[in-house]
Amino acid sequence: MLNVHNLHASINGNEILKGINLRVNAGEVHAIMGPNGSGKSTLASVLAGREEFEVTQGSVTFHGLDLLDMAPEERAREGLFLAFQYPVEIPGVNSSYFLRTALNAIREHNSKKSLGAMEFLKIIREKLELVEMDEKFLKRSINEGFSGGEKKRNEILQMATLEPKLAVLDETDSGLDIDALKIVANGVNKLRNKDNAFIVVTHYQRLLNYIIPDYVHVLYQGKIVKSGDKELALHLEDYGYDWVKEQNGAPVEDQV
Amino acid sequence: MTDEMETLQEFTDRDYKYGFVSDIESDSLPKGLNEQVIQTISARKKEPEWLLEWRLKAFRLWQKREEPDWANVTFNPVDYQDIVYFAAPKNLDRPKSLDDVAPEILDMYNKLGIPLQEQEVLAGVAVDAVLDSVSVATTFKEKLAELGIIFCSFSEAVQNHPDLVKQYLGTVVPPGDNFYASLNSAVFSDGSFVYIPKGVRCPMELSTYFRINAQFTGQFERTLIIAEEGSTVSYLEGCTAPMRDENQLHAAVVELIALDNATIKYSTVQNWYPGDKNGVGGIYNFVTKRGLCKGANSKISWTQVETGSAITWKYPGCVLQGDNSVGEFYSVALTNNYQQADTGTKMVHIGKNTKSTIVSKGISAGFGQNSYRGQVKILPGAVDARNFSQCDSLLIGDKCGAHTFPYIEVKNSTAQVEHEATTSKIGEDQIFYLNQRGISTEDAVSMIVNGFCKEVLAELPMEFAVEARKLLGVSLEGSVG
Numbered sequence: 011m012l013n014v015h016n017l018h019a020s021i022n023g024n025e026i027l028k029g030i031n032l033r034v035n036a037g038e039v040h041a042i043m044g045p046n047g048s049g050k051s052t053l054a055s056v057l058a059g060r061e062e063f064e065v066t067q068g069s070v071t072f073h074g075l076d077l078l079d080m081a082p083e084e085r086a087r088e089g090l091f092l093a094f095q096y097p098v099e100i101p102g103v104n105s106s107y108f109l110r111t112a113l114n115a116i117r118e119h120n121s122k123k124s125l126g127a128m129e130f131l132k133i134i135r136e137k138l139e140l141v142e143m144d145e146k147f148l149k150r151s152i153n154e155g156f157s158g159g160e161k162k163r164n165e166i167l168q169m170a171t172l173e174p175k176l177a178v179l180d181e182t183d184s185g186l187d188i189d190a191l192k193i194v195a196n197g198v199n200k201l202r203n204k205d206n207a208f209i210v211v212t213h214y215q216r217l218l219n220y221i222i223p224d225y226v227h228v229l230y231q232g233k234i235v236k237s238g239d240k241e242l243a244l245h246l247e248d249y250g251y252d253w254v255k256e257q258n259g260a261p262v263e264d265q266v
Numbered sequence: 267m268t269d270e271m272e273t274l275q276e277f278t279d280r281d282y283k284y285g286f287v288s289d290i291e292s293d294s295l296p297k298g299l300n301e302q303v304i305q306t307i308s309a310r311k312k313e314p315e316w317l318l319e320w321r322l323k324a325f326r327l328w329q330k331r332e333e334p335d336w337a338n339v340t341f342n343p344v345d346y347q348d349i350v351y352f353a354a355p356k357n358l359d360r361p362k363s364l365d366d367v368a369p370e371i372l373d374m375y376n377k378l379g380i381p382l383q384e385q386e387v388l389a390g391v392a393v394d395a396v397l398d399s400v401s402v403a404t405t406f407k408e409k410l411a412e413l414g415i416i417f418c419s420f421s422e423a424v425q426n427h428p429d430l431v432k433q434y435l436g437t438v439v440p441p442g443d444n445f446y447a448s449l450n451s452a453v454f455s456d457g458s459f460v461y462i463p464k465g466v467r468c469p470m471e472l473s474t475y476f477r478i479n480a481q482f483t484g485q486f487e488r489t490l491i492i493a494e495e496g497s498t499v500s501y502l503e504g505c506t507a508p509m510r511d512e513n514q515l516h517a518a519v520v521e522l523i524a525l526d527n528a529t530i531k532y533s534t535v536q537n538w539y540p541g542d543k544n545g546v547g548g549i550y551n552f553v554t555k556r557g558l559c560k561g562a563n564s565k566i567s568w569t570q571v572e573t574g575s576a577i578t579w580k581y582p583g584c585v586l587q588g589d590n591s592v593g594e595f596y597s598v599a600l601t602n603n604y605q606q607a608d609t610g611t612k613m614v615h616i617g618k619n620t621k622s623t624i625v626s627k628g629i630s631a632g633f634g635q636n637s638y639r640g641q642v643k644i645l646p647g648a649v650d651a652r653n654f655s656q657c658d659s660l661l662i663g664d665k666c667g668a669h670t671f672p673y674i675e676v677k678n679s680t681a682q683v684e685h686e687a688t689t690s691k692i693g694e695d696q697i698f699y700l701n702q703r704g705i706s707t708e709d710a711v712s713m714i715v716n717g718f719c720k721e722v723l724a725e726l727p728m729e730f731a732v733e734a735r736k737l738l739g740v741s742l743e744g745s746v747g
Contacts, residue, residue, distance in 0.1 A: 058702050061694075082701035092702050098695045102717020111713070112703035119704070151717065152699075168703065 011036050011207050012057075012077075012176055017068035019056045025066070026052040028232035034176065037204040041218055041243060042211045044229035045251040050211045051095060053229070054180040057209075058092040059085050072176065086112075087119035089175030093165035093182050099153040105164075106148035109134065109171055116172060137170040141197045159190035166197040173201075178209045183217040195220030215247035230254050295352040301325065304452055307352045311421055314428055324441035324451030331445045337608040338637040338669055339577050341550060344515050351453045351486075406470070416461040417472050420488050423459030430461055434492055438521035438558045438585070446517040447554045454488035454519070462497035462528075471727050473502040487518040493528035495561065500531040502730060516575075518553045526561030526588065533726050535734055537574035537741075545604025545633075548576025555582035556612075559591035559620075567594040568611070569725040571734045573741040576605060581639065583612030586620035586648075593622040596722040598734075600741055601634025601666070610640040610671075615648035615681070624655040627719050629738075630666035631745035637669040644681040651681045659689045660718050662711070662745050712739030 014032040018025060026049045034040050044050050056063050057070065059082035070077040077085060100108070114124040125133070138145060141163045153161050162182055169177050179198070183191055198208065198221050210221055218226075218240065226242040227234045230251075235258050236242065246254075295303060304325055308318040333343075410417055416427060423431050441451035462468055493499055503520075516538065522530045532555075541548025551574075557566035568582040584593025595611035613622035628636040636659065644651045659668035674683055692714050700710035716723065716735050723731050 058698075060698060082698060083704050083706050086702050086704035094699065094702075098693065098699050100696050100699065100714060100717070102720055103713050104717075108700070108703070108705075108713065111709070112700075112705055115704040115706075115709075172703065 011073050012209075013069075013071045014057075015069050015071075017053075017056070017070060018066045019052060019063045020066055021052070021063050026063075026232055027056065029068070030229075030232070030234060032227065032234065034207050034209060036175075036207055038225065039202065039208045039210060039221065039223045041221075041223040041226045042209060042229055042234075043213065043215070043226060043243065043246060045255070046213070047231075048229040049232045050213075050229055051180055054092060054095075054178045054209075054211050057085075057090065057178055058082060083115070086172075086174075087116050089116075091169050091172060091174035091177045093162075093169060093177065093179045095180040095182075095184060097153050097156075097161045097165055099151070099156075101151045101154050103152050104148075105150055105152050106130075106134065108152055109148075109168060112168070113171055134171060137167055140170050140200055141167045142193050143167060158185040159187065162186055162190065162194055163197075166194050170197060170201055174206065176207050176209070177201075178211065180211050181213060182210070183212055183214065191217060192220060215243045218243045228254055230258055294350060297350050298347045299325075299349070299351055299453065303351050307453060307455075310352065311424070313424055316432060317424060320436070320441070321452050321454075324448050325453075327442045328445065328448035328452055331448060333445055337579055338635065338639075338671070339579060339606040339608050341577055341606075344550070346449075349515065352455070409469070413466050413469070414463040415466060415468055416459065418459055420454070420457040420459045420490065423490070427459070427461065430492065431459070431490065434490055434521070434523055436521075438523060438556045439519050439554050444554060446552045447519050450486050450488060450517045450519045450554070454486045457487040457489040457518070457520075458491070458501075458503075459489070460491040460499060460501060462493045462499045464494040465496040466494075467497065468499040471500050471502050485516055487516075487520075489518070489520040491520075491522045491530055491532070493522075493524045493530050493564075495526045495528060497525075498529045500727060501533070502727060503532070503534045504536045514548075514550055516549055516551050516553070518555075520553070520555040520582075522555075522557035522566055524557065524559050524561060524564035524566050524588075524591075527563045528561060529565045529567075530557060531567045531569070532557070532582075533730060534568075534570040534572075535726075535730060535737065536570065536572045536578070537737060539576075540574045540603065540605050541576040543603050545576070548605070549574070550577045551575035551579065552577075553580040553582075555580060557582070557584045557593065559584055559586045559588050559593060559617075561591070562588040562617070563590045564588050565592040565594075567596070567725065569596045569722065570598070570609075571719075571722070571726070571737070572597070572599045572607060572609065573737055578605075578607040578609050581610050581612050581641075583614070583641075584622065585614045585616065586622065586651075587616045588620075589617040590619045590621075591617055592620070594725075595622075595624045595626070596725045597625070598627045598629070598719045598722045598738070599636055599638075600629045600738065601631070601636045602741060602745055603632040603634065605632075606635045608637040608639055610638045612641040613643070613653060615642075615644045615651040615653070618647075618649045620648060620651050622651075622653045624653070624657075625721055626655075626657045627722055628657070628659045628668050629662065629715060629718070629742075630659065630668050631662035631742055633665050635667045635669070637671060639671040639673075641673040642675070642683060643673075644676040644678050644683070646677045648678050649680050651678065651683075653681075653683045655683075655685045657685075657687045658718070659687075660715065661689065661691045662742070708739070708743065711742055711745065715739070715742060 012034040014030050017027050017030040019027040042050055065078055110130045117124060143163055153164060182194055223240055226238050226240060228236040235254060295306060304321050308321060439447050441448050460472060491501060522532060524530050538549040538551055559566055566584050572578045586593050593613050599607045599609050601607050611624055624640060626638050628638055630636040638657045640655060642653045657670050661668055668689060670687055672685055676683060697707055697710045715738050723734055726734055
């Protein structure tokens with residue numbers, strides 16, 4: 011479904027991604043782990059199409075399409091979803107209205123008819139149950155006054171509603187307590203099927219106890235330096251990232 | 267083709283062939299302003315002597331005054347002798363069909379979802395051939411007449427209800443009030459007249475759209491609305507479609523009078539031609555609007571959505587004379603490209619227990635300059651007056667400006683006056699978030715702007731609110747990215 015080939019990306023002239031190669035097929039869950047500054051969030055941002063990052067080399071195809079050539083909203087309509095690390099607040103814009111507009115934009119792109127307010131309400135009620143959120147959240151402006159946990163659950167709610175083919179979760183677990191984490195993971199697990207795929211970007215292994223990955227990749231200094239299965243994540247949990255840094259020629263001072 | 271259509275076809279073909287229409291053309295006066303011009307205007311309209319005198323007095327006042335220059339706007343000086351002060355409603359430059367209308371304007375009509383027949387009316391195409399509008403206006407007027415409601419053009423009111431006009435004209439905006447009011451009082455062309463009798467709730471929104479002849483007389487429009495004891499009326503001025511007018515200066519005067527327990531709601535959606543992307547051309551919209559809450563428990567609300575005009579300069583205000591009277595002002599002013607706006611309100615508290623609410627939303631984009639200027643005045647006798655003002659500015663891009671000039675004068679110690687202000691930008695993060703959910707940047711800006719203006723848009727009559735939302739989106743095209 012997703013084929014990332016030799017991807018290089020910079021911001022303000024600094025190269026962050028230095029040749030990423032990644033292949034994700036339908037039905038798979040890939041975890042991307044790595045120490046701070048390794049480029050995890052940059053990878054997520056570049057896939058979503060954030061303009062601040064400049065792709066200097068490489069290619070990304072998303073079920074056959076040239077992803078890098080598409081505007082962010084086009085990528086979304088093709089089925090790419092990014093669960094933001096820090097979801098922004100948009101005062102004045104009603105959450106329910108926003109989500110229905112987004113869903114209809116995607117449906118229209120896929121030649122499906124738009125949903126009216128009542129039809130949408132039926133659908134959204136199911137999804138709310140999935141993330142254990144109350145209907146009253148829909149009446150509020152997007153993320154306005156939401157706690158950290160509520161914002162993250164709202165990301166999963168949106169993911170559940172928009173039903174993307176590929177969902178990139180950018181450190182969705184950061185700032186969450188164990189209960190919120192379980193709710194988020196549960197939501198993701200219920201959505202997993204053989205036709206979609208997930209890229210879970212995380213710093214800690216903890217989330218991966220609940221969202222069991224098929225593959226784990228370690229990102230260090232802009233490159234994927236090691237790939238394995240869920241055992242790799244457990245190994246990182248026990249031993250940290252030092253050995254990764256060592257193995258990849260980092261100077262001793264860099265090893266904390 | 268029906269007989270009527272054929273006749274029209276012949277008529278317009280004749281225009282085209284000969285390049286002029288004889289009797290209609292002779293109705294327009296040459297350019298320039300002097301007492302003879304005013305006498306001619308008054309004579310053509312068959313006005314009574316007192317009204318001609320009133321105009322002439324105003325003209326002499328105008329001659330003594332100088333154009334004010336304190337507003338936060340810059341514009342090329344207006345040559346008052348270079349204006350035609352009496353133009354016939356039907357003039358030569360009107361398009362023969364929609365094919366003659368500029369494509370950008372047609373594009374906007376389509377985006378705003380305006381049906382083709384309405385487009386023709388708005389573009390000024392052969393009004394007489396649009397038969398449906400005439401029949402709608404007729405049945406509607408019959409219903410109002412049954413209730414004793416008068417809703418007609420100002421000129422008709424002068425002929426049919428001169429006493430009412432004489433009693434109230436100039437009592438809220440005296441001819442000497444300001445430079446543009448003096449000019450308007452001297453040369454006003456036409457406008458609306460509304461009278462609601464005691465205890466009557468007007469059952470429908472009164473809209474200038476129903477007065478078919480309203481177009482092309484907008485330059486010096488004069489409107490007078492009188493609500494007798496216990497009556498209610500909601501009036502709608504303007505439309506969302508881009509109104510093009512060759513006349514650059516629009517100096518209208520609107521006077522509202524609400525007696526005991528009466529309510530007047532006055533809504534405006536203004537989308538006059540704003541000039542091109544480089545700020546060339548565009549209409550100067552210099553308007554004096556004032557409501558007098560004359561009676562006890564009376565209420566006057568102004569709601570405006572100003573997206574057009576090169577320059578918007580107006581302060582719809584309320585004089586809260588009656589005890590317990592209420593004045594409200596809800597405004598959205600948008601400036602894009604090189605538009606400028608200096609707008610706000612004046613609330614003058616005179617009676618006891620009076621209350622005023624001001625919610626002003628300014629949106630600046632492109633190189634637009636948007637200023638809010640508000641005056642809250644509490645006079646010594648205004649016991650227990652309350653005011654709440656909220657001025658919010660939204661900046662889109664980094665080349666526009668938002669300015670606020672609030673004036674607060676309190677001369678009674680029991681008054682409570684609150685003022686809040688915020689300034690914000692549309693963050694790129696916010697746009698990207700919406701993009702990432704499949705929403706285009708244009709729609710995203712529109713959603714955010716509409717969210718910003720929610721409180722004000724909620725005050726508009728429903729169908730107008732729907733159109734106003736679309737209008738905001740369309741007016742902001744090209745402002746982001």
